Amino acid sequence: MSEIPEQxxxxxxxxxxxxxxxxxxxxxxxxxxxxxxxxxxxxxKAGGPGGASALSGGEVYLGGGTPIQRACGFDDSPEQxxxxxxxxxxPDADAxxxxxxCADSVAHxxxxxxxxxxxxxxxxxxxxWVPPTDDGLMWLGENSWPFTELATPAPRGHRPTAPDFGGKxxxxxxxxxxxxxxxxxxxxxxxxxxxxxxxGSVLGARARRYGQTFxxxxxxxxxxxxxxxxxxDQMLAAHAPRLLxxxxxxxxxxxxxxxxxxQAVGAAVxxxxxxxxxxxxxxxxxxxGLVVNGxxxxxxxxxxxxxxxxxxxxFDQDMDVWVILDEQAFEELPEAERWGVRPAHVAETAGExxxxxxxxxxxxxxxxxxxxxxxxxxxDPDFHKAPRWLRPLAPPFAxxxxxxxxxxxxxxxxxxxxxxxxxxxxxxxxxxDGAVLDRTGTPITGLYAAGRAASGLHGAxxxxxxxxxxxxxxxxxxxxxxARRS
Amino acid sequence: MSEIPEQxxxxxxxxxxxxxxxxxxxxxxxxxxxxxxxxxxxxxKAGGPGGASALSGGEVYLGGGTPIQRACGFDDSPEQxxxxxxxxxxPDADAxxxxxxCADSVAHxxxxxxxxxxxxxxxxxxxxWVPPTDDGLMWLGENSWPFTELATPAPRGHRPTAPDFGGKxxxxxxxxxxxxxxxxxxxxxxxxxxxxxxxGSVLGARARRYGQTFxxxxxxxxxxxxxxxxxxDQMLAAHAPRLLxxxxxxxxxxxxxxxxxxQAVGAAVxxxxxxxxxxxxxxxxxxxGLVVNGxxxxxxxxxxxxxxxxxxxxFDQDMDVWVILDEQAFEELPEAERWGVRPAHVAETAGExxxxxxxxxxxxxxxxxxxxxxxxxxxDPDFHKAPRWLRPLAPPFAxxxxxxxxxxxxxxxxxxxxxxxxxxxxxxxxxxDGAVLDRTGTPITGLYAAGRAASGLHGAxxxxxxxxxxxxxxxxxxxxxxARRS
Numbered sequence: 004m005s006e007i008p009e010q011x012x013x014x015x016x017x018x019x020x021x022x023x024x025x026x027x028x029x030x031x032x033x034x035x036x037x038x039x040x041x042x043x044x045x046x047x048k049a050g051g052p053g054g055a056s057a058l059s060g061g062e063v064y065l066g067g068g069t070p071i072q073r074a075c076g077f078d079d080s081p082e083q084x085x086x087x088x089x090x091x092x093x094p095d096a097d098a099x100x101x102x103x104x105c106a107d108s109v110a111h112x113x114x115x116x117x118x119x120x121x122x123x124x125x126x127x128x129x130x131x132w133v134p135p136t137d138d139g140l141m142w143l144g145e146n147s148w149p150f151t152e153l154a155t156p157a158p159r160g161h162r163p164t165a166p167d168f169g170g171k172x173x174x175x176x177x178x179x180x181x182x183x184x185x186x187x188x189x190x191x192x193x194x195x196x197x198x199x200x201x202x203g204s205v206l207g208a209r210a211r212r213y214g215q216t217f218x219x220x221x222x223x224x225x226x227x228x229x230x231x232x233x234x235x236d237q238m239l240a241a242h243a244p245r246l247l248x249x250x251x252x253x254x255x256x257x258x259x260x261x262x263x264x265x266q267a268v269g270a271a272v273x274x275x276x277x278x279x280x281x282x283x284x285x286x287x288x289x290x291x292g293l294v295v296n297g298x299x300x301x302x303x304x305x306x307x308x309x310x311x312x313x314x315x316x317x318f319d320q321d322m323d324v325w326v327i328l329d330e331q332a333f334e335e336l337p338e339a340e341r342w343g344v345r346p347a348h349v350a351e352t353a354g355e356x357x358x359x360x361x362x363x364x365x366x367x368x369x370x371x372x373x374x375x376x377x378x379x380x381x382x383d384p385d386f387h388k389a390p391r392w393l394r395p396l397a398p399p400f401a402x403x404x405x406x407x408x409x410x411x412x413x414x415x416x417x418x419x420x421x422x423x424x425x426x427x428x429x430x431x432x433x434x435x436d437g438a439v440l441d442r443t444g445t446p447i448t449g450l451y452a453a454g455r456a457a458s459g460l461h462g463a464x465x466x467x468x469x470x471x472x473x474x475x476x477x478x479x480x481x482x483x484x485x486a487r488r489s
Numbered sequence: 490m491s492e493i494p495e496q497x498x499x500x501x502x503x504x505x506x507x508x509x510x511x512x513x514x515x516x517x518x519x520x521x522x523x524x525x526x527x528x529x530x531x532x533x534k535a536g537g538p539g540g541a542s543a544l545s546g547g548e549v550y551l552g553g554g555t556p557i558q559r560a561c562g563f564d565d566s567p568e569q570x571x572x573x574x575x576x577x578x579x580p581d582a583d584a585x586x587x588x589x590x591c592a593d594s595v596a597h598x599x600x601x602x603x604x605x606x607x608x609x610x611x612x613x614x615x616x617x618w619v620p621p622t623d624d625g626l627m628w629l630g631e632n633s634w635p636f637t638e639l640a641t642p643a644p645r646g647h648r649p650t651a652p653d654f655g656g657k658x659x660x661x662x663x664x665x666x667x668x669x670x671x672x673x674x675x676x677x678x679x680x681x682x683x684x685x686x687x688x689g690s691v692l693g694a695r696a697r698r699y700g701q702t703f704x705x706x707x708x709x710x711x712x713x714x715x716x717x718x719x720x721x722d723q724m725l726a727a728h729a730p731r732l733l734x735x736x737x738x739x740x741x742x743x744x745x746x747x748x749x750x751x752q753a754v755g756a757a758v759x760x761x762x763x764x765x766x767x768x769x770x771x772x773x774x775x776x777x778g779l780v781v782n783g784x785x786x787x788x789x790x791x792x793x794x795x796x797x798x799x800x801x802x803x804f805d806q807d808m809d810v811w812v813i814l815d816e817q818a819f820e821e822l823p824e825a826e827r828w829g830v831r832p833a834h835v836a837e838t839a840g841e842x843x844x845x846x847x848x849x850x851x852x853x854x855x856x857x858x859x860x861x862x863x864x865x866x867x868x869d870p871d872f873h874k875a876p877r878w879l880r881p882l883a884p885p886f887a888x889x890x891x892x893x894x895x896x897x898x899x900x901x902x903x904x905x906x907x908x909x910x911x912x913x914x915x916x917x918x919x920x921x922d923g924a925v926l927d928r929t930g931t932p933i934t935g936l937y938a939a940g941r942a943a944s945g946l947h948g949a950x951x952x953x954x955x956x957x958x959x960x961x962x963x964x965x966x967x968x969x970x971x972a973r974r975s
Contacts, residue, residue, distance in 0.1 A: 094730060094731065095726070095730035095731075095733075237930075240581070240759075241757065241758070241759040241760070241918065242759070242760070242761070242762075244580060244581035244760070244948065244949075245580065245581075245949075247581075263928060266928060267755070267928065269753070271727065272727070273726075273727040273728070274727070274728075274730070274762075275728070275761065275762070276728075276760075276761070276762030276763075277762075298871055300786060319805050363870040363871045364870055365859070366871065369855060369859060373851070373855060384849040384850050384852075385784055385849045385852065432727065442749060442752060442753065444723075462730065463730075463731075
């Protein structure tokens with residue numbers, strides 16, 4: 004999977020900086036490299052730019068006191084933002100990357116806004132995957148336990164102003180910015196291997212387009228922004244088997260090719276077993292009810308960022324998860340926000356409902372009795388759900404089967420199947436400037452990486468907006484570093 | 490971390506098969522290679538043979554109808570053994586390795602017995618880490634839920650007859666057998682890198698002894714049996730961060746060197762995030778009481794193999810784990826089996842005890858009330874603990890803090906600190922014959938691996954006896970394959 008230059012008589016193409024993959028990290032890297040004076044070529048194996056970024060909700064995790072936060076009345080600081088991220092992205096989040104990311108977050112907000120990414124200064128104030136409005140700010144668990152005890156809460160989910168999922172808009176803006184800066188791109192073009200010299204420095208890559216192969220010299224540096232590996236079942240089996248068999252969150256090109264090409268020239272990887280799990284759970288219903296496991300017990304704070312519920316459901320409960328509701332909880336939520344879910348079972352008592360779900364006898368009754376007793380007093384000593392969402396549930400009770408899936412608006416296909424949608428978080432070991440490290444911790448000359456091809460801010464945890472956030476931020480740093488080398 | 494032969498003018502030593510690491514896998518590989526007609530040299534960085542194997546309890550997971558099982562009155566079959574292991578070592582256990590391992594298990598028992606490993610035909614019939622007797626057979630969770638529903642239970646933990654921990658005896662026998670077969674060894678000798686030819690075939694290794702380096706040609710093959718990487722905090726941080734900071738189960742030489750040397754010549758790895766967690770929990774007390782988490786809830790079947798409780802405690806409950814007992818449960822267990830544990834708190838009611846432990850109000854009372862009600866009827870619908878261990882607990886109640894550690898007999902140091910003792914399960918990607926595969930799935934010519942340097946039978950799960958078991962079994966296969974190549 005690598006070649007030495009003796010095998011390459013002459014390069015077919017030359018550029019200063021070669022970027023492989025045109026998602027958010029690739030676009031940010033290409034823009035900064037071009038702005039730094041480099042000639043930049045981007046290759047993407049898809050028919051156009053965007054990658055998984057363009058299919059996403061578009062949230063970017065930003066804080067420390069952005070204009071949108073201040074317009075909505077929230078104080079914030081880089082320190083509080085970092086304290087939240089260390090906990091939410093842990094265990095074993097990257098403290099060095101988090102510190103820089105938070106210190107520069109207001110500046111990064113302005114960079115995005117200056118490129119033309121619009122943010123509306125209003126807040127969506129309830130747990131959500133993607134709010135049904137164009138509010139530009141949302142909570143991502145900062146105001147839920149246990150984070151309320153670890154950092155001063157402030158909402159930090161920044162959403163591009165778009166009718167629905169903002170990822171397409173974000174990518175349109177970033178690609179236009181890169182093009183304006185002089186970046187050129189070739190599509191339907193897959194890099195197949197890196198080309199190194201005798202000392203192991205990366206000189207360029209070989210790529211294939213419509214069956215033809217050609218070589219590209221990267222005079223200053225090569226940036227891998229090829230995405231994660233959720234589309235590669237062989238890599239999942241080897242490194243992140245818990246993610247196998249679930250719906251893949253990707254544009255179909257997250258095949259781990261950049262990770263493997265870099266490994267072939269000696270690159271180290273980190274945290275390859277980690278992943279995010281979105282689940283078919285309607286946050287507005289979960290917050291108003293109970294989320295219980297196959298033993299009828301609560302296991303998570305229901306009003307937190309739903310991705311945290313997803314990780315707990317997939318990794319700790321094997322997706323054996325139910326949402327328990329009463330009629331009022333169901334009817335309080337506007338139909339448009341229910342995403343087509345219907346109760347799987349309804350019963351007059353918690354005992355009957357538990358029997359219908361196959362829970363251990365009496366378990367659901369015990370859970371509901373305890374919850375209702377505390378909710379009547381406006382307190383939740385078990386999971387500290389916010390008082391706003393605490394209300395004793397009244398019969399009849401209903402259960403929603405999370406495995407049955409939902410139908411989010413603006414998406415062609417339902418999230419069905421296993422009830423979970425996943426992507427990978429692990430990848431190449433990089434410095435804060437995107438330099439790819441080998442297994443001894445030494446940078447591989449000429450090679451950079453960012454986005455989900457790299458191990459970024461994350462340990463095992465995940466919060467929406469940190470992929471587009473660390474992809475664009477560390478993509479920028481990698482592009483800048485690659486252009487600077489001569 | 491690798492060299493090509495141009496750098497090596499002439500090898501300082503030559504042998505047919507070079508084995509790196511003299512634990513159970515290395516001894517088994519060396520014996521079989523020598524028996525197969527090869528000249529065999531073993532290098533170990535410690536001052537003598539044994540490695541982590543010699544410090545272990547000595548249990549070997551064997552079944553399918555061994556003479557010891559039959560003498561104790563148990564029927565067993567390779568199919569039932571495989572069904573248990575697929576579940577207990579999963580998710581994502583290696584089905585192909587398990588099938589072979591189980592099909593050959595009676596033969597492997599005889600191989601061990603023929604070498605001179607003694608097994609006493611009597612059963613220790615209670616959950617235990619290491620029984621306080623010389624009984625040669627023990628349960629390792631086969632008779633606990635959910636495995637009772639997945640496979641016909643039979644005890645398969647085979648213990649060498651020894652006054653205490655049998656690993657030393659096992660290694661003494663295996664090393665003596667290897668020496669009798671003509672194997673030679675050099676100690677205090679650390680391999681530093683592999684030597685490959687232009688085509689990537691492994692020719693040998695460079696090693697260092699007392700500051701001198703020398704090269705060894707392996708004419709037929711090189712077998713890596715260097716152990717896992719629990720002693721390498723940098724590798725843990727990158728691949729298995731949940732294991733950081735806990736007591737390391739090793740002889741101090743599980744530094745991942747074999748994994749890294751093989752990666753440097755292109756080897757692939759699997760399941761690097763997985764690990765086993767022993768915890769400071771007295772199985773005889775846990776089975777007689779309740780094991781609860783920081784919410785006062787049970788989370789595991791208390792009478793199962795204690796290593797399963799350990800994995801659940803470390804990976805799912807962050808070691809926030811208590812054993813709840815009454816006086817009868819404590820006094821039923823002979824003092825010698827209590828390993829010095831003392832209750833951290835005693836109280837007249839479950840409510841008071843829960844308050845002392847900082848559990849949510851009423852949670853422990855609810856758990857204990859529910860348990861006692863079911864126990865009075867001899868049934869446990871939540872975790873299916875065997876009726877033998879079900880008895881309503883009576884006040885006063887006591888709580889043991891698992892983090893406080895225990896003092897097992899025959900061990901110098903207490904398992905204190907975090908309450909957990911860990912080692913790694915992931916490693917090199919190998920075939921059933923120990924051939925190390927590169928990242929394209931192609932064997933690296935001349936390179937073999939077994940034991941914890943390789944990813945063996947295991948997915949994320951672990952059962953005692955499967956390390957010595959798959960180390961010796963697949964070590965044998967690797968040694969045979971290496972000797973056969975010419």
